[in-house]
Amino acid sequence: MSLPVRRFWQLGALIVFAVGVSIILLDLAYRDLQTDFIRRETMQQAYLLQNQLEFLTKTDSAFATGQMLIRYLEQSKQNNLLKHFSQVFLYEPATGRVLPDTASKFSETLNSLIKLQRYPIAKLSLIELHKKAQWALLIPVRAGQSGTGYVVILTKNIPVAGWFTSDFWRYFTPLIVVISLIVLLILLVVYHSFKHPLRSVRNLAEHLQAGDYQYRIEYPKQDEFTDTFVRINQSLERLGASDSSYHQKEAHIRTLLEALDESIVVLDGDLKVNSFNPAVVRLLHCPSQDAFEACFARILEENMSLRDLIRQFKTLNEKTLSRELVVWVTDDRELNMNVTLHRLDSNRFLMTFKDLSRIKELQNNLLRSMKFGIIANLVSSISHEIRNPLSAVGIHTEILSTRLHKEYPELDPKLKKSLNIIQNEIKRIHRIHTQFFNLARKRDLKLSTLKPNALIDDVMQLVQHHALEQQISLETELDSNIDFIYGDADQLKQVVLNVILNAFQAVGEEGKVRIKTSQDRQKIYIEITDNGPGIPPEVGEHIFDLYFTTKADGGGIGLALCKKIVEAHEGRIWFRSMPGKGATFTIALPRISHTRKERIQTRLTNLEKG
Known part of the structure; x- marks a missing residue:
């Protein structure tokens, strides 16, 4: 009904x-x-x-x-x-x-x-x-x-007659029936008069609720409702035009937001996300656009400085407020950002994020490249000037040591110790010179598509004997479905080898080192974990700096060179450590793609040129 x-x-x-x-x-x-x-x-x-x-x-x-x-x-x-x-x-x-x-x-x-x-x-x-x-x-x-x-x-007990038992009812019943029929007839006329207009209005409401502004009321009759429905149809035409224009502008604004490199989020008074662009999803390392609201809520909860900035902005009567903050986006990743808030209306505001970490990283890379370039030019110019005298000193020291041992078997132990110190220091100078020379010399690039697990297997063959000698437990956990990477195999092996040897030195005898490979949608990860004493915070701040070392015989070049090689492959190297609980070095390299091949080739060529 x-x-x-x-x-x-x-x-x-x-x-x-x-x-x-x-x-x-x-x-x-x-x-x-x-x-x-x-x-x-x-x-x-x-x-x-x-x-x-x-x-x-x-x-x-x-x-x-x-x-x-x-x-x-x-x-x-x-x-x-x-x-x-x-x-x-x-x-x-x-x-x-x-x-x-x-x-x-x-x-x-x-x-x-x-x-x-x-x-x-x-x-x-x-x-x-x-x-x-x-x-x-x-x-x-x-x-x-x-x-x-x-x-x-x-x-007498006289019964009082009621309306139904008196002649009154007989006289007035026809009148009541006639009045009832007239009222019923009026109701039927009113119902049929309003039935079609009401159905038209109901259909209009259903279409408007569904967002259909192209619907028009069809009313063929000419009565008191005709003019009203004509006016409603005219209003619907204007409303439909406005709605179409609104959706066009909304699509235009959405396209502009998606094209912007600036990371943008619009929040309401309860800090709920109204809208955002893809750039902020990438910047905050959220898994997907569908999961962005939950990801952003987690970031707000974990960063008190960000919440304090928003609270201050809501309290102050200012249209714009900007601060430079360090924001934790994942458990092991923080970004140095410039966060700016813009007031849209009384209940909404816009947040923009600018990654200062990348700018500072580029500045540091520029300084590091300049430093490497100066060193490379210096080493190239004086390499022969150092190598020849050093080789002569080393040879003559060996001859002197041999002849003294033959002619004077009972040579003074102190003299023997001094000769050994001279020989060891000459070897150390040779090793440092070789490291500098390798850093500066130009090598022929051998770029190819590489399987990360095969790269790890090659390095494992080089360090297996060393691990057995020091009784170090060496474990691997390699993802069999891992994707390919693109780069120079020798340079990447040098990076992995350097990190593993550093782990061996950290754990000492009977230690434990584990190598693991994994991947996500964009990156390949190589993790090298040891159970050594860990890296103190004051050391970790400078661990990738050139010439920084904590070893008595170190030159402070190994990890600096590793960082340079990984970044040339459009990758990233970092570490996590807690004192007394070991350290984990992570090498992240991009999955193979045609555009990355060209960029990596260009960057490695520039690296070899110094």
Whole structure:
């Protein structure tokens, strides 16, 4: 059943209910009216009777008069003068006598009636006995020496006719039926008049709720609704044009946001994300755009400085507020950012993020490249000047040591120790010179597609013997489905080898070193973990700096060169460490792609040029 039909029947039922209640109330009022009419008619008859009986009440004997009165009343009843009366008594309260004698059983009742006199009209009293329209009429009479007596007349038990039992209903039933039919006809006319307009409005509401602003009301009739629907259709045309323009501008703004390198987030007053662009998803290292809201909520929760900045901005009445903050985006990654807030309205604001870490990294790389370039040029120019004298000193030291051992077998131990120190220091100078020379010399690049696991296997063959000698447990956990990378195999092996050898030196004998490979959608990861003493924070700040070393025989070149090689492959190297719990070095390299091949080749060529 449709909504208009259901409402029509509801309205009809309401009208029927109202008519029924009205009829019941009218019947009750009609009954009360009849009761009052009978009472008044009875009183009128009693007044007539009182006037006719006045001459009888002047005798000395009340009961003699009473007998005459009773005979008179009986005659009056036969003459229809007292049509509502059924019984007549003469009652003398002083003696308690009742005439006729057959009514003596009513003496107590009559005595009670005298005490309950109501409706006093002149000298008469009309007492209502019960709810069935029966009364007792008391007429005071003079009873001679004995005092006052009463003529008590009981009315008949007259049923009061209601509306339904009277002629009123028979007379007015046709009128009520006609009125009901007219009301029903009016309802039908109103229903049919409003049915089509209401259906049109309902269809319009459904289309608007679904976002369809192209819907138009079709109303073929010409009546009072026609002009209204024409105006609604005109308004819909303007609304549809505005909606189309709005969606076009929204798409244009969304395209601009996606094209911007600036990372943008729009938040409401409850710090819920309203909108964002892909750049901020990449910058904050969120897994996907669908998971950005949860990712951003986690970043806000973990960075108190960011929450304090937002709280300060909401408190201050400023349109823009900017701060430079260090923001943790993952468990092992923090970014130095410039965060700027712009107020859009009273309940929304825009946040922009600019990664200063990349800018500072580029500045550091530039300084490092300049430093490497200077060193490379310096080493290239003086390499031969150092190598030849150093080689001569080394050779002659070996000759001197050999001849002394042959000619003087019992050579002074202190002298032998001094010769050994000279030889070891010459070897150390040779090693440092070789490192500098390798750093500076130009090598032919051998770029190819590489399998990271094969790269690890080659390095493992080089360090396996060393691990056995030091009783170091060497474990591997290699992802068999790992993707390819692109680069120079020798340089990448040099990086992995350097990190593993550093781990060997950190753990000492009976230590443990684990090599693991893994990948995500963009990167290949090589993790080298040891259970050594860890790296102190003051050392970790400079561990990739050139010439920085904590080893007595180190030159501070190894990790600096590793960082340079990894970055030339568009990768990144970092470490995690807690004092006393070992360290983990992670090498992240990009998965292979055509555009990356060209960029890596260019960067490695520039690296070799110094």
